[in-house]
Amino acid sequence: MQTREVFVSAPGKVIFHGEHSVVHGKVALAVSVNLRTFLRLKSTSSAEVRINLPNIDTFLSWEITALQPLLANFKGGQCDPTELDTDLLKRLRTFTGISDDSTDTRSMAVLAFLYTYLTIFAESLASITLTVWSELPTGAGLGSSAAYNVCLSAALLSARESISSPLTPQLESASWSKEELELINRWAFMGEKIIHGNPSGVDNAVSTWGGFLRYHAGSITPLSWVPILRILLTNTKVPRSTKVLVSGVKDKINKFPTVMKPVLESVSAVSCTCEQTLTEMAAHGPSAEHFNILEELIDINQHHLNVMGVGHSSLDTLCRVTLARGLHSKLTGAGGGGCGITLLRPETDPSVIQSTVEELKTCGFDCWETSIGAPGVQQHASNGLSLDVLKILNSY
């Protein structure tokens, strides 16, 4: 291992259209959101591996010699991951004292890290320190765990020299080849399996590839060329259970099948019409009419999500506050609170954005001005990162 230092970042994700109906076999559009997770990997000579997660006040280290025995029966090595090694995971749970029913953020982050580190470096455990810091809130349906796993995989694979270092001295940021991204994505998916049990793979795919992805009946297709769109991302901070919401929708479909099935059809058509519009925007340049269509589709889908019963008064407030300024919003993800997105138009005045953000904050919401469709996982030179981010990553 030559690498002394690697910086990487990966974006979060939002569902642009198709949440819930995707569960019933319909088309969904997921997209990267440019709130990113940043990671610094540094080689050390301490004979230990260390991870610093300042967002969740977690600073842990393990001696390499203590970790080595965990790999006693391990047959993997630096191969292409396809299945989770559940024996190794079980040994890791025992080693860390994390029980089977622990699902808290810290426990999951530690397990995913140790598993990924051990399996990638199985042949020779390296002394390294990782610091991960994220702009993404956790548990808000924004794919924070996927961004974490993608960063871990990219940095560890890069340090292990399983993938190249795409940075050249002229570049501040760079991404990997298609094949290397596929490898990063597969490793990140293992981490997602550890954290979520049975994830769809959409979150890690979005965080890896960036841009828009079409998700339909288990197959994930990145959209080839689409615009980056400015949005407000609002977290109502109203807690909700995705499981309860998903099962509520299912119950409603069973109760009113003739009423609800056409609604799922319509949502699917919203996703497809949106995809078409994005493709046209990329091909011919975005026009005001394109934005009108995107806004209309946002409104339609928000009403459909209300029909499914996954709306919430906090999301109604978001829609009302933004619409009062001509901006269109919908929930993103599970609903019942959680997050919403508001499309900004190219001509939307900064003062309008500012006053909207302020009013949303007085409603008790978190609100970020950001963009969707941003690049996926990237390697950065230190001058490719903002000073604020660099300062955090370098403090540990």
Next chain:
Amino acid sequence: MQTREVFVSAPGKVIFHGEHSVVHGKVALAVSVNLRTFLRLKSTSSAEVRINLPNIDTFLSWEITALQPLLANFKGGQCDPTELDTDLLKRLRTFTGISDDSTDTRSMAVLAFLYTYLTIFAESLASITLTVWSELPTGAGLGSSAAYNVCLSAALLSARESISSPLTPQLESASWSKEELELINRWAFMGEKIIHGNPSGVDNAVSTWGGFLRYHAGSITPLSWVPILRILLTNTKVPRSTKVLVSGVKDKINKFPTVMKPVLESVSAVSCTCEQTLTEMAAHGPSAEHFNILEELIDINQHHLNVMGVGHSSLDTLCRVTLARGLHSKLTGAGGGGCGITLLRPETDPSVIQSTVEELKTCGFDCWETSIGAPGVQQHASNGLSLDVLKILNSY
């Protein structure tokens, strides 16, 4: 003509489900609303015919001898009306000085009255005075013109003895036989044609038969046995053009056919599911779960109407204010403002109703506590009317 005095009343209508989608061949449910139009017909010896419409400050009379020439070429007489006599209508417009492009309430009311009077009494014009007073606001999509035409037809046909007088000394109110109601309905439809040009016939059918009617692809079917439901009827008083709203929905369907056509399907299913539920309520007695279903269907349809683009912030306010008290509302009719209905449950506390009505009034809305599914046109004994109504009808 023996009759010295006839009192009749007829209800308004609301669309319970299916407004707009009915234009595109889907099922709609219309229902009588128990805000009524009342009519008193009195025989006189003045050799003139007089109509008093205190709601619109209209008090007019014509000498019989002046009206007689209008029937010079009239071949009809007291027959079953099938087609509008456009020659007679033209002569009436000349006689009254009401131009072809006049569509104001007063002009339309006068034309419909004179036409109905002349055609029913063609063989021998009677000296009578009619006073019509209505609880229904005009131009609010509540079928006020239909209630007016149904009252006119019922009273005039009754005075002309073309239909019986169903009242017996023991009864305060009574209705006519099926055949007589059909005759009243057909005459009222002529009046509707005069006022609206090309009406669907739903409004006069609801006002004649009362209860719920299923309307699908031009055919109108009264539902045989359904419950009377308590509602709040709210008039946001936001003016709107039905024509513009209908054409906006059409444009949206053309713009997003794959998105919008399933929405129309879903609305149609809402109407059918509602009809099923009402039938069950009548058959087995209403349960709390029946009311839950009716509420869910109201919410779903209101979202669908928003998808069609016929919502309005005033209607959002109505929904929010009522939902804050656990009550469910939807727009009724054209939308874009206009009227909304709020379902009341049997257990809804009077204090809740009162505070809701008060808050809606502070929003600038008119609001009535009334019921839907009430009887259609009726004849009344004078003691079958409230003193307030009687006082108004007897003041002229």
